[in-house]
Amino acid sequence: MKQAKVPGFRPGKNVPESILLSHVGKKNVQKATVESILKRTLPHAMASVTGKALRDSVRIVTKFSDMEQTYSSLNTLRYDVIVDVAPQVKWNPENGYKNLKVVVEIDSDIDAQRASELELRRRHKSLGLLRIVTDRGLQIGDVAVLDISATTIDQDELNVVELPSAESKGFHFDTEDGDKVIPGFIDSIIGIRPGETKSFPLVFPESWKQENLRGVHAQFTVECKELFYRDLPELDDSLAVRLLPGCTTLKQVKELLLQRYLEVEETAREQATDNAILDQLQKMVEVEIPQSLFEEQGRQFYGAKLLEIQANVKLNEQQLASLSSPKAVDEYLESQKENILNVIKQNLAVGDIYKRENLQFSTDDLVKEVENSIAEFKRQKQEYDEERVREQVQEILEGAKVLEWLREHAEIQYINR
Structure with missing residues (x-):
């Protein structure tokens, strides 16, 4: 008044x-x-x-x-x-979520047994000494210091270009890390001696991590600057405490390392399963997403990204103002539009399943998680809206219940990639 x-x-x-x-x-x-x-x-x-x-x-x-x-x-x-109202979710097929068939690709790098063995080998190597090789060429197990250059291959020399992203000077190459280099690279340099140069053609596989090099035919030139072999102590119980503090036997070291990586493997498997299920869900729902919902979700993503940048890089006021400008936010929303819409569809699908299946979580869990979230905001000295925090925690708990239900009812197949 x-x-x-x-x-x-x-x-x-x-x-x-x-x-x-x-x-x-x-x-x-x-x-x-x-x-x-x-x-x-x-x-x-x-x-x-x-x-x-x-x-x-x-x-x-x-x-x-x-x-x-x-x-x-x-x-x-x-x-x-x-006013924008909560969109209605339409399933295609109807109740399709009840008969999910999901194929989950598991990265071979997270195989617990293999990962624990590699970690034991890494720790063992860290206890050894590098000694100069004087009377032979490179062999598996050695460490070499290499200068690497590469160009494209073309019959017309005028079309040949250098490949800076495939070049490296003073590259310390452990020959036991063969899975980290282009296929055929190790075989091509076996026997190379310090001061010697080898040139050879290779093709980057279609699965190569650098997209601009996938499928490229390249001519490599490699010069060996230095060559070392590892002088390792015998791997037995006497090394146990140095390999893993608190251990007294080699068997104990192996068991504890395996246990750690089994936990990592299980977490990765669960995450990969959840991602595959959510991806399947968003393909099964038809829904009109209001602009206000799209913008709210997109701004949340951008805010989280900005906090991550600030945590890793010290920004001055001008940089922060630039990144926080309406133009920067709008550009992010446009570039990430498909991803944002997919996440919204996933969230709406999960919320709909929660209601349809009458799932519930305990009030104690809600209270506990809200308290933990608020405590974290206070610790970080960040402002927060308690009602909004409660809503977000509730969404997380609902999502966890739905994914748990879907994992129990879905047909899930795991394959290594």
Whole structure:
């Protein structure tokens, strides 16, 4: 309620309308009246979409000046409101989530047995000494310092170009890391001696991590600058405490390393399974996503990305202002549009399954997770909205319950890649 002090009248006393209009001004009174009517009537106007309206999506589209003019001339007020409501999820096929068939690709790098053996080998090698090779060429197990250059292969020399991303100077190459170099590289340099240069053609595989090199036919030139072999202590119980503090036998070292990597493998397997299930879900739902929902989700992603950048790189005020500008946010929303829409579809699908299957989580879990989240905000000295925190935690707990239910009911096949 708007209030005004009028000379000659005590606070709380009624002021004649003519005097009030003269003191405050007719236009200001009309403006305050329209504002008051809006505040009182908007909740009633929104009653029909209670529980369905999306957060912060209410927009009064009638101009305030038009409302003032209508009220002034007709002594009535009419205005139009637009609100985004929670979209309806349509499954194709209907109830398709109940018969999921999911193929999960597992990276061979997370095989626990193999990973634990490689870690033991790495720790063993760290206890050895590198000694210079003087009487032979390179063999498996050696460490070489190499200068590597590469060009494309073309019959017309004018079309040959250098490949800077495939070049390296003073590259310390452990020949036991053959899976980290292009196939055929090790075989091509076996026997090379310090001061010697070898040239050979190779083809980058289609699965190569650098996309611009995939399928490229390249001519490599490799010069061996230095060559070393490892002088390793015998791998037995006497090394146990140096390999893994607290251990007394080699067997204990192996068991503890394997246990660690089994935990890593299980976590990775669960994450890969969840990702595969969510990807399958978003392909099975048809839904119209409101712009307000897209923007809210996209801004959350961008905010998280900005926090990550700040944690890794010290930004000055100008850089932070540039990254936080509406232009930067809009560019992010446009470039990540497909990913954002897919995540929203996944979230809507998960929420729909939660309701359909009448899943529940304990109130104790909700209270505990909300308290933990708020404690983390306070620790980081960040502002937070407790209601929003509760909503986000609830979404996470609902998602966890749905994924647990889907893992139990889906047909899941694991393959190594």
